[in-house]
Amino acid sequence: MEDLVDGLLSGKVRSLAKAITVVENDRPGKRELLKRIYPKTGNSYLLGITGPPGAGKSTLTDKVIANLRKQGKTVGVIAVDPSSPFSGGAILGDRIRMQQHALDDGVFIRSMATRNHLGGLAKNTVDVIHLLDASGKDVIIVETVGVGQDEVDIVRIAQTTVVVMVPGLGDSVQIAKAGVMEIADVFAVNKADREGADKLFSEIRAMLDMVKGDFKPEIFRTVAVDDVGIDELVQGIFAHGDRVLTSGLVKEKLAQKAESELRAYLVDNIMERSTGLTLYDDVVKRIAAKEITPMDGVEELFTGLGMTKGEN
Amino acid sequence: MDKKIKVLIAKPGLDGHDRGAKVVSRALRDAGMEVIYTGIRQTPEQIVATAVQEDVDSIGLSCLSGAHNKLFPKVVNLLKEKGAGEVLVFGGGIIPDEDIQGLKDAGISEIFLPGASTEDTIAFIKENVK
Numbered sequence A: 001m002e003d004l005v006d007g008l009l010s011g012k013v014r015s016l017a018k019a020i021t022v023v024e025n026d027r028p029g030k031r032e033l034l035k036r037i038y039p040k041t042g043n044s045y046l047l048g049i050t051g052p053p054g055a056g057k058s059t060l061t062d063k064v065i066a067n068l069r070k071q072g073k074t075v076g077v078i079a080v081d082p083s084s085p086f087s088g089g090a091i092l093g094d095r096i097r098m099q100q101h102a103l104d105d106g107v108f109i110r111s112m113a114t115r116n117h118l119g120g121l122a123k124n125t126v127d128v129i130h131l132l133d134a135s136g137k138d139v140i141i142v143e144t145v146g147v148g149q150d151e152v153d154i155v156r157i158a159q160t161t162v163v164v165m166v167p168g169l170g171d172s173v174q175i176a177k178a179g180v181m182e183i184a185d186v187f188a189v190n191k192a193d194r195e196g197a198d199k200l201f202s203e204i205r206a207m208l209d210m211v212k213g214d215f216k217p218e219i220f221r222t223v224a225v226d227d228v229g230i231d232e233l234v235q236g237i238f239a240h241g242d243r244v245l246t247s248g249l250v251k252e253k254l255a256q257k258a259e260s261e262l263r264a265y266l267v268d269n270i271m272e273r274s275t276g277l278t279l280y281d282d283v284v285k286r287i288a289a290k291e292i293t294p295m296d297g298v299e300e301l302f303t304g305l306g307m308t309k310g311e312n
Numbered sequence B: 001m002d003k004k005i006k007v008l009i010a011k012p013g014l015d016g017h018d019r020g021a022k023v024v025s026r027a028l029r030d031a032g033m034e035v036i037y038t039g040i041r042q043t044p045e046q047i048v049a050t051a052v053q054e055d056v057d058s059i060g061l062s063c064l065s066g067a068h069n070k071l072f073p074k075v076v077n078l079l080k081e082k083g084a085g086e087v088l089v090f091g092g093g094i095i096p097d098e099d100i101q102g103l104k105d106a107g108i109s110e111i112f113l114p115g116a117s118t119e120d121t122i123a124f125i126k127e128n129v130k
Ligand code: B12
Pocket: B009, B014, B015, B016, B017, B018, B019, B020, B021, B023, B024, B059, B060, B061, B062, B063, B064, B065, B066, B090, B091, B092, B093, B094, B112, B113, B114, B115, B116, B117, B118, B121
C-alpha cells in the first residue's frame, strides 16, 4: 500500500494503474489509500465531456488531449462506457480514438465500465479522479457514457462540462429532452461538416437567449475527425473556468461537489450496513406481509442501526 | 462475481482483418468480462502501454497477416520490461500449426485458430487469470 501511494505520488504509471484497480473494485485498502492521497488532490482542472451516443465525444477528447499537450499540460482521461445489463461484461471502445497518445508519458487513459451504475459515470469514477489528481495531472477529462435525460452526474463534479451535440438527431427535441440547457457550460456542435449544423447552432443559441444571467454558455462548431475548431473550444473551456473563478462561485461549486461525493457514500454505506442484518430480512418480510409500511420499516432499521431521528 | 476479469484485445501490426478480434471481444463481454478493444494497427509498444495503464489481467492478440512470430513475442518481452510480466497473453488468427510451439515457448500461453470455439477461450481465461 505504501509502495502504491509513493509510486503514484511520484508519477509511476504502474502504481497509478494498480491504485485505480483497488479503488474501482472496492478492494481492501481502498479507504486508507484515499485517505493518504486526499491531501494531495484539488490541483487538476476537471473537464467533463458528455453528449448523446456517437456524437464524437471520444474523437473530440482525442483532439483536446493533443491540444493540451501542445500547451505542455499533462492529461488524465477516464473514458466511461456502459456495461451490458445482461452479462455484466462490457466492451470499452472509447480508447480506440485516443491511441495516438498511448506512448505519451504525459497522458494516462483509463477505461471504466458503468457496472450498471446510473448517472453516466461508474460508481467509483470520482475516486479515480482523485487518484489522477494526486498523480499530478494538470487536466483530467472524463468522457461519460452517451447520455440520456438523467445521466448528468458529471456536472456536479466537473469544473467545466462540455455538451457535445450533433446535427441530425431531431435537434430541437434533442436539446429540450436532454435537459442540456441546464448542464452545459460549453456547447460543441460537432460534425459541423454535416448538413444541419448551422440550424442546430442557431437553435441552441435561440434556446440560450431565453436563459437569463451572465453565465450563458458559449457554442463552438467542431469537426473532431478533421481537428477543426479545437483551439477555439479549448480556449472557451478555460474561459468558462476563469469566469467561475472570478465570479466567486468556486466555493459553491466545491461544496456542491463535496456534498455529492458524501451523499454517494452515505447511500452506499447505509445499504451495505443494512443488507447484512437479519433485521433487514425481517423488515422485508414484514413489509411483504403487509404488517408494516416501508416507511415504518426504515424507522425500524435505523433504530436497529442505532440511528435515531433528530428532533424537528 | 466479485472480481471482473479485464482483457485487452489487440491487433498488432498492419493487419486489417478485424472480424475475429471483434467476435472474440463480444464473446468475452457476453461472458461477463470487461474488454478493452483498441482497434487495428497497434504497435507492440502501444499495446503494452495500454495494458499497463488499464491494468488488465490478460491480453488477447489477433493476427491473420502472418506476422505473429515477430509481433506476439515482442509484446511478451515488453510486458516483462515494464514489470507487467504476470499478464496472461494468448492469441489467435491464421497461425500455422508449426509456429504454435515456438510461440508458446516465447510466453504466449495459448493460440486459438479458426474453428476454435469462443467457449474454449472463455474457459481458458477463467482458468488462467489469477
Ligand atoms: C474476410 C477476409 C478479408 C477481409 C477482411 C475484413 C475485415 N475487416 O476483417 C478483406 C477483404 C478486407 C481482406 C483483405 C485482405 N486479406 Co483477407 N481474408 C479474409 C478471410 C476470407 C476471412 C477472415 C475472417 O474474417 N474470418 C472470420 C473471423 C471471425 O475469423 P478469424 O479472423 O479467423 O478469427 C477466428 C479465429 O482465428 C480466432 N481468433 C482470431 N483472432 C483472435 C484473437 C484472440 C485473442 C483469440 C482468442 C482468437 C482469435 O477466433 C476467431 C473466431 O473463431 C481470410 C481467409 C480465412 N478463411 O480465414 C482471408 C485471409 C486472412 N486474407 C488474406 C490476405 C492475404 C488478405 C490481403 C493481404 C489480400 C490482398 N492481397 O489484398 C488483404 C489484407 C487486408 C489488410 N489490411 O490486412 C490471407 C492471409 C494469408 C496469410 N496469413 O499468409 C487469408 C488467410 C486468405 C488466404 N488464404 O490467403 N481479407
